[in-house]
Amino acid sequence: MKNKLLELCARLPVDYAEVRLQDGVSTNIHYAGRELEDIGERIERGGCVRVLKDGGWGFATFNDVDDIEKYARMAVRQAELVGGQKFDIAPVDAHQQVYRTPVDTDPADVSLVDKQAMCHRYNQSILKHERIQSSVVVYRDSHATTRFASSEGTYIEQEIIFSGAMVAAIAVEGANVQRAREAKGDLRGFEKVTRMDEDCEDVVRRALESLEAEPVEAGTYTVIVDPELCGVFVHEAFGHLSEADFLYENPRMREIMQLGKRFGPDFLNITDDGSLEGEAGFVPFDSEGVAGGRTALIKDGVLAGRLHSRETAAKMDERPTGNARAISYRHPPIVRMTNTFMEPGETPFEQMLQETPDGIYAVSWLGGQTNKEMFTFSAEEAYRIRDGEVAEKIRDVVLTGNVFQTLQNIDRIGTDFHMVGGLGGCGKGGQSPLRVGDGGPHCRIQNVVIGGR
């Protein structure tokens, strides 16, 4: 297979060609309330060819792998049609690798019987509570082996082993429906999902507490976010802006995003690191065959770097960072984050709280989105802060801000640190979900707009 793919790439009449073939199997278990909505395995086999010719990209993806020659020719024709100005992608050394993500316990070694029994246990422990109307327990694992070959002679075979689980409780009282969830998902192996009994208790407690909470009042607040939300905040409020595919052919944006420009206080540091083994956003090699690495995005409050594919790196005269990622063989790589986090600072959480006479403490991630200018992210749990103490619980807290201004409003960064993966992920350009890790310490943000009644 290796020689066949390398030979095909070398033979195509283009400036650059790459092939990815993927063989995967995934396991899903899904309880919703008492019903086992889904249990079983899915097999995926497919491939893609991407070529660059005279400045134009062509891409073809297929399930009928035997027809790879036909689709390769199609990709070449499409690249010719795109055309444009010829360019070279940033150089990387040709290399040959076989890689398998190391795991504590391989989920493939655990029987479906045992996985089902575990999910059943979690589901029962949530549903046994009287005021809990319904539940969700999802377990997922996947093994995906991708063979990558390029016309430069690079050949990589990597197997990614993912596993994760999510538990959620739904509490209902009349028209008041509240939900709390907890998820774990990364490349460390199966062990973590066996230890979620406490999480089940926790989501029950949180869902029930939310029934009593009042909706937040619309307004502008000082907000302390927990490490999990800090991660989502960093991802949405800044991370996407550092993806170079938004910048490289956008002259005004390149001016705004000049390296060295101040984006936040001098104690603010934001990093993307695809080389963190085991984390949800771990990228041994990206979908262009470049090893994942560590990139300082903001250093001492100043723009220090950005995330690249080989094309954007070449066009901005910078180095590739290993951030060209595709969620599967069905898509071409685009510039994505990996594990993105705010580095810890100097204010212990207790002190941060004491120094906040009036505000909101927002905990635990529900969702987030950005359009490059504005972003929103939402807390599953939130409390008012009064006189430096966590006070009553509130709900429906969705925060918004302006990407270009919000980082300036960070005025305290905590000493703790926590990274979060999960079952979901990031969406961009029709590719979702991409596994990513987000994280950080507690941090305080001034002047956050929150929608409400």
Next chain:
Amino acid sequence: MSDRIAEQVLQAACRRFDAAEVFEEAGETVSVRFEDSRLKEIRTQQRRGVGLRVIGEGRIGFASTTDLREPQRLVEQAGASAAFGDEARFEMPGRPAEVPHVATCDGAMEDVSAEQMVEMGREGLEMSRRANEDYLFACHLTRAAHRQRVLNTAGLDFAYESSRMSASVEVEEVRDDGLLQVYEYRTWSRPFDSVSDLTRTALEKARDAAAVAPTRLEAMPMVFTPKALGNLWYPIETALNGKLVHKGSSVLRGRIDEQVLDPRITITDNPTIDWAPGSCPLDDEGVVARRRPLFEAGVLRTYLADLQTAGLLGIDPTGHGFRSYSSRPSPSSTNTVVEPGDTSFDEMLAGMKRGLVIEHTLGSGQSNILAGEFSVNVALGFLVEGGEVQGRVKDCMVAGNVYEILGQVEAIGSERQWFGSTWAPPIMVGGLKLAARG
């Protein structure tokens, strides 16, 4: 590649199980992508996959694959799944007495070449350049052909083809105080030959958004355009899902034939509209797809159910079991049709002393959907005073409960637009609070 794969899988499965059903789909999509005012990429996506659902000893099992070399492995996996599966509360349907006719496939779609789509995009790009040299233009054009087939041990063997063309146009301007992004989108089962109308609309809106109108925390009437209406509709559609009704987590449980929305609101699920994106003759389980009122004059009439959900709820299947080859059927709507009212868009604006027209939002789906809550950033919204657009609002949010908002609306527009598979007029509501700094 054998074209008899579905039969092979079914034959192997029926030797082992009481009932079995194969869902096979295959399709090809060609797409052309302009970004940053330049043609960047052309893409072909071929896909083909098979899903097998079985009922063994009364329990449901499921497996899927795109690796068609080993049909037997699929049967084994479905068996492993059925060992744990939920009790089947339905019987697979045979061939219906009559298959409704609805147009879903236009043979002319195959003739749409990548070259033609490139030309369409170039025309839009030129319009954008003429309007403003600084605008960055993006356009994504696709044409798709899709074939699906469902066959089961009850004698159903039904296949149909569908075609689809979609185009999105985005105009972006980067300014010192941020970004302006305007997008327009269309999808239809017949080919179209230009994006100039989409581009023109986007350019008009970009011009209206040139000024930024100052805002503060205030309550004001708001018009949700068809594009923004999803914010209000999505929580209700979720609550109509028969699965959530059965589990007790839908606030619409037990409320059939109750007044839920404003009596002026009538919403129908209609899969029988020729060429519409959500149309189909049968659903993906072989149940005849029919037009069904969801809300008649604000009164709840039906939930959305697939076969298993209908069985659990003790109702007749509604023809809303949809899936891909790799998923089990689950309830989903077809085309959502909102009846128009009698207020023109201009009359709506004229009637607002100070109000907001919401075009796009950011961050939907993050709030408590089950409770009917929404809370979104107004990504593109126009402040209107005395019927005149004052400019765009920025950095603000709108939140509320959709049942309260649609329980009593101010006005329903007289002109409808398709957006995705929704055909709806603009709707004006009162009493919502705009959260903004200042």
